[in-house]
Amino acid sequence: MVADEVRKAIDTNNKRFSEGFLKGDASITASVFAENAVVFPPDAPMVEGRGAIEEFWRAVIASGVKGVELTTIELSGIGDCLHERGTGILRIRPPGGTPAEQKIKFVVVWKHTADGWKNMWDIWNTSP
Incomplete structure (x- = not known):
């Protein structure tokens, strides 16, 4: 069982991750990742390092x-x-395009570091 304070730390990181999109600031979004983290975007190469x-x-x-x-x-x-399994919604407004939403599913591996809980591995794909 995950301690309440750890769950709160992960929830806070997820809110910070989302905040970067709302503010259009990738540095906020990236701040929840470890220096040596890896993301695994769908249909794309791995992205390594913060x-x-x-x-x-x-x-x-x-x-x-x-x-x-x-x-x-x-x-x-x-x-x-820790590992986190979840779902999400991407809100998309492409320049000159029609707003849309995309459902996703994800798995994240979190690691406790000297800087607190950081996202180490992040993989997602679309969901019906």
């Missing part, structure tokens, strides 16, 4: 993703590693 991850999210925001709503279904693990 700097590259920030650039990746900057491009995603520029493409029209203006909001991300995440819902944790399960958070479990032991010690300094």
